[in-house]
Amino acid sequence: MTSATQTPTIEELESLVGRQFPGGTYAVEPWRVWLTNDVIGAPQRTDGIAHPMFCYYAAMAGFGISIDEMFTLCYASADDGPMFGECDIQQMRPLKIGATYTVRGKITSAVRKQGERTGTFDIVAFQLEVVAPDGEVSSVVSNSFIFPRRS
Amino acid sequence: MSAVLNPSVGDELPRLVIEAVDAGKMKTMAALLGDSNPIHWDVDTVRELGMGDQPVNQGPNNLGYVMNMLGDWAGGAERIQNIRVRFVDNVFAGDRLEAGGTVTAIGDDGTVECDVWLARDGTHPVLAGKTTVSLA
Numbered sequence: 694m695t696s697a698t699q700t701p702t703i704e705e706l707e708s709l710v711g712r713q714f715p716g717g718t719y720a721v722e723p724w725r726v727w728l729t730n731d732v733i734g735a736p737q738r739t740d741g742i743a744h745p746m747f748c749y750y751a752a753m754a755g756f757g758i759s760i761d762e763m764f765t766l767c768y769a770s771a772d773d774g775p776m777f778g779e780c781d782i783q784q785m786r787p788l789k790i791g792a793t794y795t796v797r798g799k800i801t802s803a804v805r806k807q808g809e810r811t812g813t814f815d816i817v818a819f820q821l822e823v824v825a826p827d828g829e830v831s832s833v834v835s836n837s838f839i840f841p842r843r844s
Numbered sequence: 845m846s847a848v849l850n851p852s853v854g855d856e857l858p859r860l861v862i863e864a865v866d867a868g869k870m871k872t873m874a875a876l877l878g879d880s881n882p883i884h885w886d887v888d889t890v891r892e893l894g895m896g897d898q899p900v901n902q903g904p905n906n907l908g909y910v911m912n913m914l915g916d917w918a919g920g921a922e923r924i925q926n927i928r929v930r931f932v933d934n935v936f937a938g939d940r941l942e943a944g945g946t947v948t949a950i951g952d953d954g955t956v957e958c959d960v961w962l963a964r965d966g967t968h969p970v971l972a973g974k975t976t977v978s979l980a
Binding site: 728733744745746782785 | 862869872873876877878903904905907908909911912915920921922924925926927928929930931
């Protein structure tokens with residue numbers, strides 16, 4: 694286990710806003726859809742439409758960096774005890790089984806907070822777009838991580 | 845075709861019950877997601893972390909149950925236009941869960957806004973949020 698990461702300055706934290714992720718692609722593979730439906734108890738559909746959780750899976754698997762790399766980018770590591778904040782999924786068009794989507798996104802906000810019990814913590818939010826082969830955005834996924842900071 | 849023809853503000857959505865969260869399915873999801881966090885499949889790690897003696901369900905699985913509840917009600921999960929949630933507590937293998945919700949607003953365009961939740965034993969909240977579903 695590594696030691697906790699040094700708390701960034703406010704300037705360092707705020708400089709994260711607007712940072713673009715490398716991006717990438719995600720293929721909605723039929724075998725993955727079948728197993729996912731089985732895990733979460735969703736029906737196995739025959740109309741080619743993937744479960745809306747694939748908006749989330751595509752975004753998180755395709756934005757071009759790992760979660761550990763995301764923590765590093767935010768001046769943190771898994772050992773700092775980061776927590777998942779909110780998750781917002783917009784489904785403009787259901788994802789289609791067998792299609793390959795392009796994922797792009799950026800950090801949209803980074804703010805420092807002070808809690809009475811929790812002490813200092815930072816909230817970093819990021820937004821990811823899942824783009825269909827025809828160029829239309831099928832889904833927008835917005836997530837945030839909460840990073841406890843040493844005072 | 846929507847399963848609901850005329851919802852009203854205050855209507856309770858039909859609840860979806862998961863009788864017992866399956867530890868084996870957590871392993872499948874860990875493999876699918878490439879999720880290396882052992883709390884989803886290694887009970888010894890869960891114990892060492894003082895989190896109990898059952899594997900911890902992946903958060904996206906919990907959101908998936910709520911989406912299934914909405915899909916059953918609305919006539920298909922593709923009718924979910926937006927869902928925003930907070931994960932407020934862990935779900936463990938063996939937990940009995942209930943997913944539910946309440947209609948909070950009805951739009952002129954055929955959309956319905958709802959508060960949604962997932963609760964252990966139907967009472968202890970583990971996920972809470974809001975959604976917009978199209979019934980048009």
